[in-house]
Amino acid sequence: MIANTPLLPTTLAEVQDAVRSLSRVVVAGHGTKSALSSGANLSMSRLQGIMEYDPGEFTFTAWAGTPIAEVRTMLAKNGQYLPFDPPMTQLGATLGGTVAAGLSGSGRLRFGGVRDFLLGVRLVSGEGRVVYGGGKVVKNAAGFDIPKLMVGSLGQYGVMVEMTFKVFPQPESFSTVAFDFANTAAAVDGLLAVASSQAEPACLDFEPPYRLWVRLGGMSAAADARIARIQQLLETRHELFRGDEEAALWRGVGEFEWLPKGYRLVKLPLVPQQIVPLENVLGQIGVLVPRRYGVAGNVAWLGWPDDAPESRLGELCEELRRPAVAITGRWERKMWGSDSQHPFANRIRRVFDPENKLS
Amino acid sequence: MAIPPPTASPPRTEFLAALSKVFPAERLMTGAAQIAPYESDGLTVFRSRPTAIVLPESQEEVIAAVRICHRFQVPFMARGSGTSLSGGSVPIADGLVIALNRMTRVLRYDARQRLAVVEPGVINVKVSQLASPDQLLFAPDPSSGPVCTIGGNVAFNSGGAHCLKYGMTSNHVLGMKVVLPDGEVCDLGSDSLESAGPDLVGMFIGCEGLFGIALEITLRLLPKPAVYYTLEAAYDSLEKAGDAVSLVVASGLLPGALEIMDRLAMDAADAAVGAGYPSDAKAILIVELEGTPEEVEAEKPRLTQIIDQSGAYRYRVAKDADERLAIWTGRKCAFSAVGRLSSDFIVQDGVVPRSKLGQALKEISRLSDTYHLRVANVFHAGDGNLHPLIMFDGRVQGELEKAEELAAEILNYCIQLGGSITGEHGVGLEKRGFMPAMFGEADIEFMHLLRRAVDPLELANRGKMLPDAEAPALTQHGAHPLEKAGIISRE
Numbered sequence: 051m052i053a054n055t056p057l058l059p060t061t062l063a064e065v066q067d068a069v070r071s072l073s074r075v076v077v078a079g080h081g082t083k084s085a086l087s088s089g090a091n092l093s094m095s096r097l098q099g100i101m102e103y104d105p106g107e108f109t110f111t112a113w114a115g116t117p118i119a120e121v122r123t124m125l126a127k128n129g130q131y132l133p134f135d136p137p138m139t140q141l142g143a144t145l146g147g148t149v150a151a152g153l154s155g156s157g158r159l160r161f162g163g164v165r166d167f168l169l170g171v172r173l174v175s176g177e178g179r180v181v182y183g184g185g186k187v188v189k190n191a192a193g194f195d196i197p198k199l200m201v202g203s204l205g206q207y208g209v210m211v212e213m214t215f216k217v218f219p220q221p222e223s224f225s226t227v228a229f230d231f232a233n234t235a236a237a238v239d240g241l242l243a244v245a246s247s248q249a250e251p252a253c254l255d256f257e258p259p260y261r262l263w264v265r266l267g268g269m270s271a272a273a274d275a276r277i278a279r280i281q282q283l284l285e286t287r288h289e290l291f292r293g294d295e296e297a298a299l300w301r302g303v304g305e306f307e308w309l310p311k312g313y314r315l316v317k318l319p320l321v322p323q324q325i326v327p328l329e330n331v332l333g334q335i336g337v338l339v340p341r342r343y344g345v346a347g348n349v350a351w352l353g354w355p356d357d358a359p360e361s362r363l364g365e366l367c368e369e370l371r372r373p374a375v376a377i378t379g380r381w382e383r384k385m386w387g388s389d390s391q392h393p394f395a396n397r398i399r400r401v402f403d404p405e406n407k408l409s
Numbered sequence: 410m411a412i413p414p415p416t417a418s419p420p421r422t423e424f425l426a427a428l429s430k431v432f433p434a435e436r437l438m439t440g441a442a443q444i445a446p447y448e449s450d451g452l453t454v455f456r457s458r459p460t461a462i463v464l465p466e467s468q469e470e471v472i473a474a475v476r477i478c479h480r481f482q483v484p485f486m487a488r489g490s491g492t493s494l495s496g497g498s499v500p501i502a503d504g505l506v507i508a509l510n511r512m513t514r515v516l517r518y519d520a521r522q523r524l525a526v527v528e529p530g531v532i533n534v535k536v537s538q539l540a541s542p543d544q545l546l547f548a549p550d551p552s553s554g555p556v557c558t559i560g561g562n563v564a565f566n567s568g569g570a571h572c573l574k575y576g577m578t579s580n581h582v583l584g585m586k587v588v589l590p591d592g593e594v595c596d597l598g599s600d601s602l603e604s605a606g607p608d609l610v611g612m613f614i615g616c617e618g619l620f621g622i623a624l625e626i627t628l629r630l631l632p633k634p635a636v637y638y639t640l641e642a643a644y645d646s647l648e649k650a651g652d653a654v655s656l657v658v659a660s661g662l663l664p665g666a667l668e669i670m671d672r673l674a675m676d677a678a679d680a681a682v683g684a685g686y687p688s689d690a691k692a693i694l695i696v697e698l699e700g701t702p703e704e705v706e707a708e709k710p711r712l713t714q715i716i717d718q719s720g721a722y723r724y725r726v727a728k729d730a731d732e733r734l735a736i737w738t739g740r741k742c743a744f745s746a747v748g749r750l751s752s753d754f755i756v757q758d759g760v761v762p763r764s765k766l767g768q769a770l771k772e773i774s775r776l777s778d779t780y781h782l783r784v785a786n787v788f789h790a791g792d793g794n795l796h797p798l799i800m801f802d803g804r805v806q807g808e809l810e811k812a813e814e815l816a817a818e819i820l821n822y823c824i825q826l827g828g829s830i831t832g833e834h835g836v837g838l839e840k841r842g843f844m845p846a847m848f849g850e851a852d853i854e855f856m857h858l859l860r861r862a863v864d865p866l867e868l869a870n871r872g873k874m875l876p877d878a879e880a881p882a883l884t885q886h887g888a889h890p891l892e893k894a895g896i897i898s899r900e
Contacts, residue, residue, distance in 0.1 A: 104762070104764065105659070106655050106658060106659055106763060106764045107762050107763055107764060108658065108763070129661050152604065152605070152606075152608070154603070158602070158603075159602075161574070161575075162576060162580055163602070163603070165580075165608050165611055166576055166580045175855075179851065179855065180851065181851070181852060181855045182848065182849065182852050183852070185760075185828075185829045185847075186762075186827060187760045187761070187762060187792075187793055187827070187828050187829050187832075188572075188573070188760075188763075188792055188793065189568060189572055189577070189760050189789070189792040189793070189794050189829070189832040189833065190760060190829040190831070190832065191565065191566050191568070191577070191615055191758075191829075191831045191832060191833050191834065191835050191836075192829050192830050192831050192835075192836055192840075192844065192847055192848075193836070193844065193847075193848060193852075193856055193874070194612065194615070194616060194856055194859055195566070195579065195611050195612055195614060195615050195616075196612070197611075198579065198608045198610075198611025198612055198614075199607050199608055199609070199611065199612040200607075200608075201607070201608040201611065202604055202605060202606050202607050202608055203606075203607040203608075204606070204607075206607070207607060218663060219658075219661040219662065219663055220661070222661075242521050242522075245523065245632075246520065246521065246523060246543070246544075246545070246632060247632060248544060248632050248633065248634065248635040248701060249701065250632070250634075250700055250701055250704070268700070268701075268704045268707070269703075269704055269707035269708060270707075271703075271706075271707040272701065272703035272704045272706065272707040275702075275703040276701055276703050276704065279701070279703075317603075317605060318605075319599070319601040319602075319603035319604050319605055320601055320603075321522060321600055321601050322521075322522065323521075323522065345602055345603060346602075348601045348602035348603045349601070349602075349603040372599070372601070372605075373604075373605040373606060374605055375605040375606070385605060385606060387605075388605065388606050392595060392609070393589060393593050393595050394587070394589060394595050394597065394609055394612075394613070394620070394863070395606075395607060395609055397589075397862045397863045398612065398859060398862060398863065400862055401855070401858045401859050401862045
């Protein structure tokens with residue numbers, strides 16, 4: 051297959067046929083995570099649509115190629131949402147791509163990430179077998195938790211075809227307070243204080259140089275008092291956002307609008323204590339790296355310049371002792387700092403992909 | 410389909426000699442009297458005799474025990490407090506029990522980063538107790554929390570009363586160090602909430618011991634809700650209470666807990682701890698709102714309105730922490746309390762879609778009449794997770810089998826409604842036979858392949874979760890000793 055004419059299966063059986071016919075399988079949904087889907091020869095874009103949705107169950111089942119924007123619209127009509135704020139939805143991100151890339155947005159903080167909302171999955175293994183794991187109810191402990199394994203699997207453990215998610219009731223309203231600090235250390239202290247408090251923020255992002263974003267979701271009647279409580283806790287210069295302006299702000303974050311042209315997006319999981327050292331390194335690296343920290347300092351989103359060496363990023367991962375994954379742009383590799391010889395992963399992967407053809 | 414693993418009868422003397430080089434005599438038990446307490450778990454109808462029990466005190470000793478088992482091809486089972494309700498910690502006949510109760514160190518506690526790294530023998534509630542001064546908690550709260558261990562929670566992906574909002578154990582573990590069944594050690598996950606690469610932590614959790622043993626576990630801690638608002642509504646029928654759950658959920662509220670108890674369960678709990686449940690109700694619904702004071706205050710009127718609409722003929726609200734505790738103590742002890750009504754009972758753990766709760770409860774009641782066996786219901790209504798508790802008299806010939814049959818009908822009905830055979834107790838020994846009803850043949854074969862890829866000799870907790878494995882026969886032994894003492898309960 052050549053990369054610009056991917057196979058376009060429209061049924062589960064056609065996915066099986068496609069996987070069996072290819073010697074190497076690179077899957078794409080809508081292609082928003084270009085670093086992961088470049089050279090795709092199997093497109094899931096024709097396998098889209100909601101299969102089951104009963105608002106009373108807080109669950110829905112859909113084809114893997116379903117655009118999340120479509121899911122969002124459907125859920126919003128019933129006052130529900132995916133609390134982990136799946137990113138890049140306006141760009142066209144699909145359910146399958148979001149799971150395979152293991153991407154959650156800022157809202158991951160409050161109720162968990164994509165891993166915590168995926169309940170069941172039907173996939174096609176490297177041999178063309180159809181495998182179902184998990185279930186369609188919100189609570190289920192039967193069998194191995196294959197849906198979890200799919201999160202962040204980058205297509206290496208199977209081609210996901212159908213999935214069931216848990217959803218939550220959408221908060222009545224959101225408000226956001228942005229706090230400005232004098233230096234990075236003070237901002238991180240503020241971040242940790244909010245994260246450990248009983249304020250229950252929906253999102254808690256740090257935007258260098260010194261700005262902390264706190265988003266609160268819940269009953270409109272409670273908003274003022276909750277905002278006041280956060281202001282008391284942090285006691286620094288701040289700005290309040292509400293309504294459409296507030297919603298647009300977080301939409302922009304989820305779509306990575308802050309990432310300028312000429313930069314490639316990288317996801318780097320870390321812990322909040324690593325923010326200060328990482329900021330120091332990035333300040334001395336000699337290239338500008340636009341960035342933002344999400345989920346109370348548990349992930350760094352880095353914009354790596356197209357012309358900056360990839361090896362420097364690998365070194366950075368080694369220094370931090372954290373893996374990172376490429377999301378957009380062209381790269382030599384997809385991940386850095388991960389253990390390619392992991393004994394548990396390798397044993398399991400042999401079952402999902404005995405011929406080692408899933409990229 | 411399944412290829413039986415090589416089971417050459419192990420040279421027991423040499424195997425024990427190898428163990429004795431690692432474990433002093435007082436921590437390597439082979440005598441019948443020493444072994445007896447380990448022969449069974451929270452599901453007392455199964456019993457089996459292991460060849461020996463070791464009590465490791467360090468990760469190195471656990472690894473050494475696993476490697477010796479691998480060398481001699483002796484199956485092993487790791488065990489915590491043995492509270493499994495699915496027979497998950499019933500020993501493998503002639504295998505080794507690796508009892509982790511002495512692995513109780515907290516290796517790291519970081520309130521700022523909101524995490525704790527613990528060994529597998531640490532007791533569930535100890536984690537929340539440790540974190541309590543910093544206003545943090547470990548969310549999974551199975552009823553056996555005061556005795557069950559984190560290692561067991563990990564192996565069976567334990568739940569509790571707060572899964573609707575917070576999920577199960579898997580949603581609160583960030584990383585682990587594990588020993589695979591051949592003695593190889595590896596790390597899964599990390600101490601960050603986020604990850605890159607496949608979610609190996611999630612894949613390991615809930616494996617029922619088949620993938621190996623967790624040696625240390627990094628737990629995510631959550632800030633405690635600032636306030637609770639616990640409401641108990643009384644209904645004149647169980648179905649009405651079941652239907653009320655859908656109303657609460659549809660209202661847009663996300664309560665921390667939504668629990669139902671029926672008359673029989675209330676009677677038992679009242680007799681045991683004097684919970685003070687309404688004496689004339691056929692069922693009660695417990696709803697707990699939690700969060701910031703302002704948020705809970707704003708949610709109260711909406712909840713009250715729904716409860717009024719739902720046909721509750723009365724409700725009360727816990728006025729203080731003591732009253733809240735009374736409501737929850739009654740709920741959490743309900744199953745051990747049922748031991749007062751019947752010395753023998755089995756508890757099921759099926760899940761149904763929430764909107765079919767009323768229907769499922771009606772069917773359970775019909776089956777109870779048909780079989781002439783009393784069934785009490787105490788369950789996690791918000792998750793659609795039923796816990797029908799089937800009472801029988803084990804001294805009456807054939808009654809155990811009848812109870813099993815009734816339990817099977819309930820599980821099959823759950824599957825028919827699109828649910829699951831287990832919400833939180835796991836498959837264990839008990840529900841292996843139901844796996845084919847829930848999963849296709851190919852899916853189960855795939856699970857066998859996964860298991861054999863990780864553990865070609867099928868040494869780790871052999872006979873659990875996957876169907877068509879050998880298992881001890883059913884026997885009748887009444888309540889677990891700890892259960893009789895009211896220490897553990899079958900939630």
